[in-house]
Amino acid sequence: MEQSWRQAKSIFFTLLSAPLVWLVLFFMVPLGIVWLYSFGQNEGLVGIAFTGTWANYQNAFSPLYLNIFLKSFFIAGITTLLCLIIGFPVAMAITFAPERWKPWLLLLIMLPFWTNLLIRTYALIAVLRTKGFVNMGLETIHNGLNAVTGGAMGTFEPLMLLNNNFAVVFGLVFVNLPFMVLPLYSALDRLDRSLLEASLDLGAGHIRTLFNVIVPMAGAGIASGVLITFIPALGSYLTPDLLGGPDSQMIANVIESQFKRANNWPFGAALSFLLVYLTFIAIAIQGVFEARARRRTA
Template sequence: MEQSWTRAKGAFLAVFSPTVLWLFAFFLLPMGIIWAYSFGQNEGLVDIAVTGTLANYARVLQPLYLLIFLKSLWFAFLTTALCLVIGFPVAMAITFASEKTKAWLLVLIMLPFWTNLLIRTYALMAVLRTEGYVNWAYHWLWDETSGLLQMIGQAPLGAFTPLDLLHKNFAVVFGLVYVNLPFMVLPLYAALDRLDRSYLEASLDLGAGHLTTLFRIIVPLALPGIASGVLITFIPALGSYLTPDLLGGPDSQMIASVIERQFKRANDWPFGAALSFMLMYMTFAAVALQAILARRRAEARQ
């Protein structure tokens, strides 16, 4: 039988207290200071007076910033939905692959993590830009087709116009999906891999088709995996900064860029802090919602 931690309090404390101290000194304390700033105002150029004012939050609730939040939520939602749609079949494929292939596929999924996010984003820019790899290939195909048409006596294609891919909202969502896909695939794979295969066999034996089995057996059983995949994709996507900044166009402003500019250019730390905490409150709400749903499910099962 496992020993309860209450019986070994000393050992438990010895192991646990450095973590708690670390968490307190380097995470909770700085966060607390920023949280306090969100109730403050600038005093001169350098100092911030924490006065308990709610003015910063009132400003956050202005339509301008709410619309930016809304846009960020929309981008995050699109990203998560696309990751789920793309990630689920991938996770299924890994689950049902042979042991050897499985290991390789998992390595492939994790490979991008070995490269810095920034490098990956610049690489994506090289792919998408006007004179990038996609347009290079497209141009080549265009010229070849044109040449072929001429050879068989048809009129050639008109002048080549490159695809406009970079510096627009499409590029932002594309980039976010690319960056966040592994976060979706891994929890999905973990959930699907634990799945008892006999359920699937039973379903198929009893006459359900593959699609019915997928949606009535696999998806409900993988629901916890889907929920955690959605959560850890959605939250980073919501607060993403680098991707919209580098890949986006004039219309791609997300909330993290606004926060960055408050801390730097506008030198308005209190307002920046209020915006950051608004984002944090929303994240908490999402986590709480997920916890409540999980509990409901657990209760319903009993």
């Protein structure tokens, strides 16, 4: 006879104890220390006094840092929107692909996770730089047209694709696109195909079926994809640091500079926890929308 975990609490808590201790010691305790730092002040060269001050949070809302926060939100929002626009057709293509192809298509989506983010970012640098693959390809086409037109195309000027906001958004989309595709595929794969057939049989057409049937039914997957794409994009550090220029820095780069170059750990901790608070708010908003969606379908 099967036994539920409520009837074997000792075994359940024994199995839970090791990961719980690990989580508390190596995640919750360090996180709590950083949270205390956000209410402290520098004392001497290396000391931090826990004074309970709110000055670090007040400083985070000064015009300089508020503009960086808003710019980070804008870049993360553009990244999420592009990932949704690109990822939805990809997820649909995988959903309606033949069964024998689905594992291979999913493997292609997950393949970037097998490569370190730093290596992928340096690969993008090789693609986007002045002498990168994109500009080399364009120069080849330009030289070919010059040969055909007798030099009418003039001198080739390479595109400035690196060290700007375009490179940051391009890199963030490249990095975060799988996070959008996978939850979208998970939601679309559970769709009732008979509803799609009924919509088409009643003369709705493919476009109308897409927006009136598929998109609403995939709402949970869209919400999950938006959340798990927007939050990492908002807190991204490596991509804007390597691909962006002086005007492309995001809030995570400011946090890094406060902990390292400025040696202002309390202010860096305050900025860090503002991101944590925003993450909790985003998760709460998603939970509210999902609860409303469940009530509408109940």
